[in-house]
Amino acid sequence: MENFDNLGLAPILLQNLAGIGLIKPTPIQEKAIPQIVRGRDLLGLAQTGTGKTAAFGLPMLTRIIAYGKRPAPKTVRALVLAPTRELATQIHENLSAYAEGAPVRIQRVVGGASINVQTEKLAKGTDVLIATPGRLIDLIERRALVLSETKYLVLDEADQMLDIGFIHALRRIAKLIPAERQTLLFSATMPKLMEELADSYLTDPVRVEVAPPGKAAEKIDQGVHFTTQGEKAALLAEYISKHPGELAVVFNRTKHGSDKLAGLLEKWGFSVTAIHGNKSQNQRERALNAFRAGEIEILVATDVAARGLDIPLVAHVYNYDLPNVPENYVHRIGRTARAGRDGRAVAFCGPLEMTELRAIEKAMGAKIPVVGGEAHAEGGSRPAPGQQPKGKKPHRGRGPKPAAKPAEGGKPAAKPQKPGAKSAAHAGAGGNAPPSRSRRAQRGH
The missing domain is CATH 3.40.50.300 (P-loop containing nucleotide triphosphate hydrolases)
Structure with a gap:
């Protein structure tokens, strides 16, 4: 297995990973990170608890750090959509730990929190925005942010994001993001119908699968x-x-x-x-x-x-x-x-x-x-x-x-x-x- 320092990640990320005790990548990270660093669309399938957040977060942060300048007001460079507030919070905590000290602005917007406070935070522009679909649409309607400059779209727990309960909101959001973008879909399960829907969001994707979809962790x-x-x-x-x-x-x-x-x-x-x-x-x-x-x-x-x-x-x-x-x-x-x-x-x-x-x-x-x-x-x-x-x-x-x-x-x-x-x-x-x-x-x- 490779070390993280062989996967093309930004030096400050490697420093932070070492500080929190992450030295060797998991199989999903080892296979996905180099492909994402190269700019490929990707469908990642791996069991729960195997580090999917780092698999998409570390290479995405590496590419954003390379920009070397702040995002424009109200714009979002990378959008990560999650089906629940709890998952959005978890992603935000992980990405913030990976990017500690880096010139990257990471924000989280979910329902149940003050929309006015969220609007103020988004006004300066955001490098990485983690959001639940409902609250994101509320903020878009308030013109608190625009997605015309968004270059990365990540669907975490993609099977649920592509489910009938979210698909209409997702389609509405995807139309606002430029077609020239990098799209990443990650999940532990991918029913056949969801896989067919995923094809409409990905362009010539790399499929990374480290365990059969739907299989529980061996431990x-x-x-x-x-x-x-x-x-x-x-x-x-x-x-x-x-x-x-x-x-x-x-x-x-x-x-x-x-x-x-x-x-x-x-x-x-x-x-x-x-x-x-x-x-x-x-x-x-x-x-x-x-x-x-x-x-x-x-x-x-x-x-x-x-x-x-x-x-x-x-x-x-x-x-x-x-x-x-x-x-x-x-x-x-x-x-x-x-x-x-x-x-x-x-x-x-x-x-x-x-x-x-x-x-x-x-x-x-x-x-x-x-x-x-x-x-x-x-x-x-x-x-x-x-x-x-x-x-x-x-x-x-x-x-x-x-x-x-x-x-x-x-x-x-x-x-x-x-x-x-x-x-x-x-x-x-x-x-x-x-x-x-x-x-x-x-x-x-």
Whole structure:
């Protein structure tokens, strides 16, 4: 494998990479960076957690640094489009770290934040703009920026950007960017329809594929546990209790279901928060910052967190509800086993989710190992969103209590606590504070 210093990157970027401990490129970076430096359009397919942001960001920054002058007012030299605020924030943080000290102005614009503040920042011109499509269109309509000078267009998580939910906004934005541009599409999955749409945005592209599209990272230990919808919460609590102090993301299909599940887990003594599309940008950022710092150990989320959540210490992903879109499963479980670490992903499959499970396995081209329960007969109608179990609350004494099997009463395992410790629910009312970083360090983090 090559070093970064053999890939034609700007010296200041190499200096910053060394400073943050990045010495050797990942396979997607090694193959994509030289092609992008040469100016080629590119379709990059790689598993989640393999460094796609650096794969497009480093060569793009190298070319922009070579301009040697500031952008004109309200213009944007490079536009990076992301489907969620969380992913846009993650890209902005990474590119800013790579370009520290370089004469490059990097901005982020997303919904839920002050559009007036964003307008002021864009007035001076921007080298790299990371944006969600909706907010970008709002700013264009306000004449806060123009794309007539844009030379680079990047679609991160391209499969979702080219999905029907974004395609109309994307077409509108693409018309405003000169045809003479470099276009880069990156994703972990690329369904056939999305690949056909991608062809209309790329010119003589190089295809870089370091793993079959839709394949999960090898370091993720996957499993499916068959259960009933009413016993899922008790089963989830039992799994979480087996790994005290470890960060976990729980995916729920609906916003209401996410809030309801998070509330139930909090009542049972777990340190938990929820994020979804109904939360404000400040609420989402506070929740993610607390989770990243280890102050919150369980994050319940909709697919808003399936892409762009890059927190290396996430050890577990639980698919409380299976996704309707098979490809989203790969993105969800990709929140663990990042940066070369190991991770575990468990899917809870109810009687009415067998169709989704089979679709996921077909998309991945592999069976998910069974870790509990027995497979249900396929077919049936879907239950009401947010359905929860009727079991009793778990034991909340000073020490862990052996978990009762969900089928024998629906009781989840107790969350292990130190003598005299209070639950997360009590902590929110003025009790003990959540675990600090030093306490987490004692647990091996």
